[in-house]
Structures are given as C-alpha cells and as structure tokens.
Amino acid sequence: MASAKHKKPPQAPPLFTHTPESLAKDTNSILKRNQELQDRIVKDVKPEEASFDNVILPFARDDDQMSLETHIIGFYSAVSTDSKLRDASVAAEKQMDEFAIDSVMREDVFKLVDAVYKKQKDDKDLEAENRRLLEKDHKGYIRNGLGISAGPKRDRFKEIKKRLSELSIIFQKNLNEESGGLWFKPGELEGAPADLITGLKKGEGEHEGKVWLTFKYPDLFPVQKYCRNAETRHKLFLANENKCNNNIELFKEAIVLRDEAARLLGYPDHATFRIEDKMAKTPKTVDDFLGDLRKRLAPGGLKEIEKLKELKEAETGDAEQYFLWDHRFYDTLMLERDYQLDQEKISEYFPLQSSIDGMLKIFEELFGLAFVKLEAEDRNAISSTGKGDDIIWHPDVHLFSVWDDEGEGNGFVGYLYLDLHPRDGKYGHAANFNLSPGFINENGTRRYPATALVCNFSKPTPKKPSLLKHDEVVTLFHELGHGIHDLVSRTIYSRFHGTSTVRDFVEAPSQMLENWCWTPSQIRALSKHYSHVSPEYATAWQESAKEEKQPGEHMPEELIKSVVSTRHVNDALFNLRQLHFGIFDMTVHEPKSHEAVVKLDASATYNSLRHEISKLDGPEALGQGNDWGHGQATFGHLIGGYDAGYYGYLSSQVYSTDMFYSVFKKDPMDGKEGRRYRHTVLEKGGSQDEMDTLKQFLGREPSTEAFYKELGLA
Incomplete structure (x- = not known):
C-alpha cells in the first residue's frame, strides 16, 4: 500500500468507464461546446477589438479542457479488449478530426486570429509562451488551407484533409487488430527458446502436431534470432512483410493526397511543407544529412556483412548471399560466439x-x-x-x-x-x-x-x-x-x-x-x-x-562486460536500416512532380531502396523482382505523424549524443545535472523553440562531433 503521505493526490486519476454509447455522447458534447465557443467569439468580438485575451486565450483554455477527454476517447482504440469500444473510439477520432479540419478552415475565426497576430506578434508585454501560441495558431490556419483563396481549390484541400484523417485512423486500426501468423511443426523451430514453443497455441484437426506462431514481437523476434532452420526464417520473414495488405492501397492514397494538398498550398511537395516548421527547416538539410551518413556508413556495412558471411559459411558451407532473414540470426550468433553474449543468461x-x-x-x-x-x-x-x-x-x-x-x-x-x-x-x-x-x-x-x-x-x-x-x-x-x-x-x-x-x-x-x-x-x-x-x-x-549454487542477485562483472562490448557490433548495418526508413520516407514525400507520385510503386520503391541502402539480399536476389513484400503497409510511423519526419530518429541522435557526452558521460547519476536537465529541457516541452532549449542546456550550438565519434565515423 502507498504511504499515508502519498495516499491523497490533489487530483483524482482519469476514469476508464466509457461504453460505446457514452463515447459517442461525450464526443458530441465536447464538439458542441467548442462549436458554441467559436460562434460566440465570432459574434461578440469585432476584428478591431480582437486581442490575445478575448480570442486566443478562450480557445486555448477550451483546448486544455477538451484534451482531458479527447485523448482518452482516442486511447481506447489502442488498448480496449472490447471490439465495439475500439470501433466507437475509431469513429469518435474520425468525428473529432473532421470537426478540427472544419474549425481550422473557418474564415470568420481566422480573421480574428489574424487581427490579433498583426497587432500583438511583436508585443513585448506578451509572455513568451503566449507569443509562441499566437504564432503557432496563426500559422496553423494558413497551413490548413486558409492560405488558399475561397473556392474549389480550398474545398478540395478540405476534402483531402478529411480523407487523410480517415486513412490514418483505418491504417492504425488494421495494424492494431492484425491477428495473422503461421503454423509450424515444432521441429521447424529448432533453436528457438523452449519456453516460447511450449507456450504457443497447439493445433487441432488439419494442424494437429503444429503450433501457431503469431507476428507479435514476443513470438516473431525470438524465432528470427534463434531458429536454425533458414527456410522457417525465410517463410516467417516473407509472411510478416505481407501482413496487413489491406493497408497497401491506403498508404499509396495517403502519399498521393499529401502531395496534392501541399501543392494546393503552394509548396513543391509534402516534405517541404512538413519540414518547414521542424528544426531542419528544409528537405535539402535532411537529404544532405541522410546522404552524408549513408556515405559514411556504407563501407562499414559491407565489412560487417563480410564477417557475417564468414559465420554463415562456417554454419552452412554456403555464404554466396546474405539474406534479410539471415541477419537477426547471424547477428545474434556473432554476439554469442565472438563476444560471449549469452542472451538467455542475460x-x-x-x-x-x-x-x-x-x-x-x-x-x-x-x-x-x-x-x-x-x-x-x-x-x-x-x-x-x-x-x-x-x-x-x-x-x-x-x-x-x-x-x-x-x-x-x-x-x-x-x-x-x-x-x-x-x-x-x-x-x-x-x-x-x-x-x-x-x-x-x-x-x-x-x-x-x-x-x-x-x-x-x-x-x-x-x-x-x-x-x-x-x-x-x-x-x-x-x-x-x-x-x-x-x-x-x-x-x-x-x-x-x-x-x-x-x-x-x-x-x-x-x-x-x-x-x-x-x-x-x-x-x-x-x-x-x-x-x-x-x-x-x-x-x-x-x-x-x-x-547447486544460486547465482548472485546482480549481474556478474563478466556478463556486464559482454553486454557493453557489443554496443556497436554491426552498428553500421543497424543505422543503414534506419537510413532505409528515413530515405524511403523522404523519397515518397518529395517526388519531382505530382504525376511521379501517382505513378510511384511504393512496394517496389521500399524493397529496392532497402536492398541498395542496407546491402542485404532480399527475394529480389532470387529473381523475384521488387514486388515480393509490402513493408510500407506496416510502417505505422509514416501514417501516424512521422511522415517526412522519420529522419528525426537519426537527427535526434545527434542532439542526444551531444547532450550525454557533454554533460552526463562523466557521471550519469549526477543528480545536480539531472535536475538541471529536467528543468532546462524536459519541463519546457514545446513551449519554446527546441533549438533554444538545446543551446540553453549545452551552453552552445549543438555539434555532430560526439555523434560521429560514437559511431566510429569521426
């Protein structure tokens, strides 16, 4: 039980007592309240009287209150065991998104926001976070279609925004509810952990004597890492790459619509539109960063493959090719043999x-x-x-x-x-x-x-x-x-x-x-x-x-050393995999023309880029072309907010490595620096420019030096 001091927090936790009916009712109530607020402000405030306090602030306060309910309404789709509640959550998300699109395209509201922006954007008396809110709100209306003259083009933009919202929700629902897998005879899973195999669902009837292996991570990864049967790994890899095929057309439709929407706003492509407000600012900055990293990593990736091929040849007598379904297995085997990394023991x-x-x-x-x-x-x-x-x-x-x-x-x-x-x-x-x-x-x-x-x-x-x-x-x-x-x-x-x-x-x-x-x-x-x-x-x-003897409570020194020694083993290949994701993301979101994205084969692009960048062979090396799998159909990041932004995993690594090396490497448990980090970086959230946050913590401009040094590429 909690201590007496901690038994009475000043605020009760949220409730999770919704039903499908109450979700629908609550959603309608929330949106009705916001609609009435918008109508009231438009009715009561003239543009010449508009100010932060009578326009921006009431909307922000209402957003605060709405968020207490809307986040949970959408959360059920990710966690509820009740399919009807998940469906109601998805329907509510769609309704809320459509309402939000209608709201940010209200010209009468924008006239008031625009009036405030013109009057107060340089107001020194406006608190910094208030000014940031004003700037973000103003730009949000423009980026959501009010920079387009009223008429057919703006109507088309609105139509696209609503469809993109719908695509995102359906795509993620398909991923969450994916329930595929394969039947295997236990002998086909030789090498996989015994605990895993005994815990799998047993087959009956035509599947008597077999076990059901799902594509969920606790099933998938141990088999990819430990199963000695290459054919099983191959079969599992292909099936996993082809799950959720109902998302293939949704992904293609999304990238085509995003490109059309960006061009309606006057941008040359979706990437330019998305990156404008990020730290990178331009697609060129991103492409240069990814291209430079690819150039630096490629030689290391090829060297790593040669060593892994040696291991494969020692195991099988044949290492002419090193396949995608080989990699987790031989990477794990290398860690065990060359670095004494016993994953099960660890x-x-x-x-x-x-x-x-x-x-x-x-x-x-x-x-x-x-x-x-x-x-x-x-x-x-x-x-x-x-x-x-x-x-x-x-x-x-x-x-x-x-x-x-x-x-x-x-x-x-x-x-x-x-x-x-x-x-x-x-x-x-x-x-x-x-x-x-x-x-x-x-x-x-x-x-x-x-x-x-x-x-x-x-x-x-x-x-x-x-x-x-x-x-x-x-x-x-x-x-x-x-x-x-x-x-x-x-x-x-x-x-x-x-x-x-x-x-x-x-x-x-x-x-x-x-x-x-x-x-x-x-x-x-x-x-x-x-x-x-x-x-x-x-x-x-x-x-x-x-x-006879029970192990000590904590991990022994030699095991810890084996873990630490493997941190950068096959690191180039790991980062080339991340580069594949990032470069694919940029490729589909910065086509040379709208016609180019309409004609683009996303599956072939995904697979050919993976082969070119990761240097690992896929089925195309067996003469099966580039249409053998559809990894983009399971790439939830690119539909769920990381579009033209997946590079952020790598660029963020530059900042994270710089912060760690500069401040924490000497003593990771330095409480004084930890609290300074909490107050200087974490507390700020997005309330100020993120580059300013970084500079305040580091005391200087961020540098790539530590990042490249950590990767052995300095």
Whole structure:
C-alpha cells in the first residue's frame, strides 16, 4: 500500500468507464461546446477589438479542457479488449478530426486570429509562451488551407484533409487488430527458446502436431534470432512483410493526397511543407544529412556483412548471399560466439518488474522524483467513483502516483500507467500515450498529467517471470523516458505539454537516456536474477538449471562486460536500416512532380531502396523482382505523424549524443545535472523553440562531433 503521505493526490486519476454509447455522447458534447465557443467569439468580438485575451486565450483554455477527454476517447482504440469500444473510439477520432479540419478552415475565426497576430506578434508585454501560441495558431490556419483563396481549390484541400484523417485512423486500426501468423511443426523451430514453443497455441484437426506462431514481437523476434532452420526464417520473414495488405492501397492514397494538398498550398511537395516548421527547416538539410551518413556508413556495412558471411559459411558451407532473414540470426550468433553474449543468461537478470523498479529508482535519483505504486485498495481510495477498477482499463495495468522528492518540494507530479503485455486488438509495438496533459487552469492552479506506457513484453509463467533481453531493456527505458518527459513538463498550455515538440527533437530526450542502459554501474543496478524475485521462482530455477549454487542477485562483472562490448557490433548495418526508413520516407514525400507520385510503386520503391541502402539480399536476389513484400503497409510511423519526419530518429541522435557526452558521460547519476536537465529541457516541452532549449542546456550550438565519434565515423 502507498504511504499515508502519498495516499491523497490533489487530483483524482482519469476514469476508464466509457461504453460505446457514452463515447459517442461525450464526443458530441465536447464538439458542441467548442462549436458554441467559436460562434460566440465570432459574434461578440469585432476584428478591431480582437486581442490575445478575448480570442486566443478562450480557445486555448477550451483546448486544455477538451484534451482531458479527447485523448482518452482516442486511447481506447489502442488498448480496449472490447471490439465495439475500439470501433466507437475509431469513429469518435474520425468525428473529432473532421470537426478540427472544419474549425481550422473557418474564415470568420481566422480573421480574428489574424487581427490579433498583426497587432500583438511583436508585443513585448506578451509572455513568451503566449507569443509562441499566437504564432503557432496563426500559422496553423494558413497551413490548413486558409492560405488558399475561397473556392474549389480550398474545398478540395478540405476534402483531402478529411480523407487523410480517415486513412490514418483505418491504417492504425488494421495494424492494431492484425491477428495473422503461421503454423509450424515444432521441429521447424529448432533453436528457438523452449519456453516460447511450449507456450504457443497447439493445433487441432488439419494442424494437429503444429503450433501457431503469431507476428507479435514476443513470438516473431525470438524465432528470427534463434531458429536454425533458414527456410522457417525465410517463410516467417516473407509472411510478416505481407501482413496487413489491406493497408497497401491506403498508404499509396495517403502519399498521393499529401502531395496534392501541399501543392494546393503552394509548396513543391509534402516534405517541404512538413519540414518547414521542424528544426531542419528544409528537405535539402535532411537529404544532405541522410546522404552524408549513408556515405559514411556504407563501407562499414559491407565489412560487417563480410564477417557475417564468414559465420554463415562456417554454419552452412554456403555464404554466396546474405539474406534479410539471415541477419537477426547471424547477428545474434556473432554476439554469442565472438563476444560471449549469452542472451538467455542475460535475460535471467532482467525480470520485467524488477527492471521497471530499477529504472524508476534511476529516475528518482536523477530527476528528484518519487514513484508510488497504487495497489487495489489505494486505487479504491483515490477513484472518484470509489472503485479502483474504474481508473484502469485492464486488470494487467499498473498505476503509479508520481511525486517530487523533498529537494524538489514534495509536490504531486502526475500519474504513470504501465500496460506491458500483448493481447488481441492492442497496439502492437511499444509507445508512450499521453492520457491527459498538464497545464495551468484558469484560476492559476495546476492540472497534473497522466501518461501511459503501452508495450508488448511476454507474460510471466508460474516458473518464470517475464524476462527481458537487453535490447528490450533499452526499449523500455526509452519509452519510460517519453513518459518522464510527459510527467515533468510544466507548460501553461496543453498545446505545448511534454512530448508536444517538433518531430526531429522529440526522440532526443529518450535516446539520451538509453545511454544509461550501456553504463556498467547502471546495468548492475538494474539487474536482479529472477531466482531472487520469489521463493517460487528460486525453486523453479533450481529445477531447470540443475545447479547447486544460486547465482548472485546482480549481474556478474563478466556478463556486464559482454553486454557493453557489443554496443556497436554491426552498428553500421543497424543505422543503414534506419537510413532505409528515413530515405524511403523522404523519397515518397518529395517526388519531382505530382504525376511521379501517382505513378510511384511504393512496394517496389521500399524493397529496392532497402536492398541498395542496407546491402542485404532480399527475394529480389532470387529473381523475384521488387514486388515480393509490402513493408510500407506496416510502417505505422509514416501514417501516424512521422511522415517526412522519420529522419528525426537519426537527427535526434545527434542532439542526444551531444547532450550525454557533454554533460552526463562523466557521471550519469549526477543528480545536480539531472535536475538541471529536467528543468532546462524536459519541463519546457514545446513551449519554446527546441533549438533554444538545446543551446540553453549545452551552453552552445549543438555539434555532430560526439555523434560521429560514437559511431566510429569521426
């Protein structure tokens, strides 16, 4: 149970008691309220009387209140076990998006915003975040079609915006609800972890003697990494690349419509439109960065492939070609043979729950926080309904109240939710979702945020807890980093809260924190052998290991060294994979003409670019052409907000590496610097120009030196 001090947060958590009917009703009510506000301001305020206080501020306040409900309404589509509630969530998102498009194209409202902008854009008395809000609002109307003269072109633009919203929602729903897989005989999965195979669904009838392997990460990755049967890996790889084929046409339609919309606004392509407001500013800056990195990485990638081919030849006697479905297997084998990296042994030291406890402890020390897990009785006490189950959406969900420590003032910070295991209909990757943002209420009090990590780690069994591979530890720490960003942000408006930054900066704070997972002292602190988790697990370990002596609680020095030594093994190939994603994204979003994007074959482009950039052979090397798979149909990032922005994963790495090397490398647990980072970077969210945030923290312009040095490319 929570301590008495932490039992009564000043704000109850959100409720998750919606039904399909209540979602529809609440959505209508929210939109009606906003519609009435817009109509009232247009009726009551003349352009010559328009000011920040009587136009911009009321809309911002209403946005704040709407966000408390709309984020959760949309969240059900990613996590609910009720297909009807997921469908209602999707329908509500579509309705809200269409309403938002209509709203930002209201010329009568824009006339007032434009009048305020002309009067107050240079007003020195306007607080900095207020001025940023005014600038963003004004530009938002123009970028959403009001820069186009009223008439058929503007009507077409509006039509496109609505269809793009619909495409995005359907595309993600298809991904979330993807339920494919393949039947295999256990012998075809030789080498895959025994725990995985015994846990798979058993076949009946025509599939008697077989097991069902899904495309979910806890099934897919272990087979790709450990299965010795190359034909099984090949078959699984192809099937996975061809799942969600109902998204192929949706993706193509989206890139064509985006290009048309950008040209209607006067931009040469969608990339120019999207990047204009990011840190990079122009597609040329992005293309030059990606091109330079590709040139630097390519020789290293070819060298890495040659070494992996040697390993393949030693295993099979044939290494003429090195295939995409070979890579995870031989990469893992190299780590085991050349670096003594025993992934299974290492995972024994990373039980999911104790790893989370260790991560939260790091954040407590570094940022001056306290995380208090709320058990059933605690949840009952703080739920506004008196029912603890009403403040979680699934029995597997963990809830924490988050507080400042004594040095930071003992105040309440917000709520953190962890939803860690896969289930049908759930979002299929690992991500952080804001449930309700923080902001300053009209009366000057603070509204506290709630944020959720949605992941897909394997479930525990009676004999073993959920055990994380080291790369999963890195993923979890990264996503928790987004959650911390969301929690500690302190902005006036929800519009700028937490991770609401430009896309080519948003990954930097979490990427920087990944360095802690490669620091020996922190690996040791995070580790806890699962036999020390409970007496039951100790007994189960003894039975399975058949060893007399129980391992020490923390990971031994030699294992830690083996983890750290592998950080940059086959790094060029990993980054060439990221470059493939980034360059594909830019290719489809900066065509030379609209006709070019209409004619573009997205599948062939995706596959040919992958072959050219990653240097790994696919089915095209077997004479099957470039239309053998449709990876873009599962590329949720490019439909869900990272369009003409995936390069941000690599450019953010420049900033994150610079911050770590300059400030934290000497002592990652320096609490003074951690708190300075919290207040200088994380608290700001998107409330100021992200380059200014970086410069304030670094004390200078950011540099690429540390990034290229870390990759061995300086």
